[in-house]
Amino acid sequence: LELARGFPKPIEELIESSSADTLSIADLRFRWVWPWEWNRKARGKGSVTVVGDAFHPMTPDLGQGACSALEDAVILARCLSLSN
Structure with a gap:
């Protein structure tokens, strides 16, 4: 529940009323964006x-x-x- 502090009240209440056995926590990670250089070099190959x-x-x-x-x-x- 501590992870949800500051979330909208309905979300906090939903988590609070849920059994810990039914909750899962997943880390959100930043995924790097494909570099534009890669896109240009890969075109047509x-x-x-x-x-x-x-x-x-x-x-x-x-x-x-x-x-x-x-x-x-x-x-x-x-x-x-467009690429005839």
């Missing part, structure tokens, strides 16, 4: 495309991995359509 949360740093609680993968797929399709 190999056959790997990384999308979604495999490429974009985000915490697992956001639930945005699939959404960003779909957005990435749209951008990739547009880029591929």
Whole structure:
């Protein structure tokens, strides 16, 4: 509960009313961003495309991995359509 001090009251109350056996604590860590130099050098080489949360740093609680993968797929399709 000490880790949740300063959170909004409903969150503190939710944690307070939960059994310690059912809670899990995960460290949130900063993931480095792919350097732009790597992106430029890799263009046109190999056959790997990384999308979604495999490429974009985000915490697992956001639930945005699939959404960003779909957005990435749209951008990739547009880029591929321009590269005749």
